[in-house]
Amino acid sequence: MTSHSDFSRRALLAAGAAGAAGAFAAALSPRSAAAQAAGSKLRIGTIGSGHIGGTFGALWIKAGHEVMFSSRHPEELKDMVQKLGPLAKAGTVPDAIAFAQVVFIAVPYGAIPQIGEQYGSTFNHKILMDACNAVPARDGAVADEVEKNGIGVTTQKYFPSARVVRAFNTLGYMIFEKEAHRAPPLLAIPIAGDDPEAVRVAEGLVREAGFDPVLVGKLADARRFQRGQPGYGQNVTAPELKKTLGLP
DSSP states (O other): OOOHHHHHHHHHHHHHHHTHHHHHHHTSOHHHHHHHHHHOOOEEEEEOOSHHHHHHHHHHHHTTOEEEEEOSSGGGGHHHHHHHOTTEEEEOHHHHHHHOSEEEEOSOGGGHHHHHHHHGGGOTTOEEEEOOOOOHHHHTHHHHHHHHHOHHHHHHHHOTTSEEEEOSOSSOHHHHHHHTTOSSSOOEEEEEESOHHHHHHHHHHHHHTTOEEEEEESGGGGGGGSTTSTTTTOOOOHHHHHHHHTOO
């Protein structure tokens, strides 16, 4: 029987010739990879449809991806979805997770334990791109946990069946809106993750949103660009960010 890892390795080798479409497909499950190969577009679900979720959902729709924005009251997203066109959808959080190949979460970090408890087991090795920030005055005990253990490791704890990648947490949405697809050199976006295939997909989505991904390292290294750390709040290019963080 062919294992998932064997399938992924062969698919990634093929992606070298096929370009970005194959790279995205290779990082998804074997069943979804076959469907992805022809169109190279992803189904993305957002948990959190506010400023950050809405901004990046709109950018990915412009790049041709389908996006389901989620809310406890999806009917409240009707106007936003209509404005964004036929690739935009609205649903509940369980709807968005079931729909998505990649889930993008952008909520106050204090909600992470509850969301993880309710839905973490449903991810089934899907990619989870985490843009949340822990703010002690707002988020309570979990912010202390983040400070002690690092934010990437903490998110993975609450979503053990997901392939977590940290991204898009270092700046405000107005900067992201303004700087997306600017003239080169592009704005740098630090990312970190333990799963190489998930990281490749995240890098592709960073580029398609109009930015330059900078891989900082594993999830433990996401501490280096969490709130209050040197990589946070850096409105800079990739070479400048690498210099700040001492990356090669």
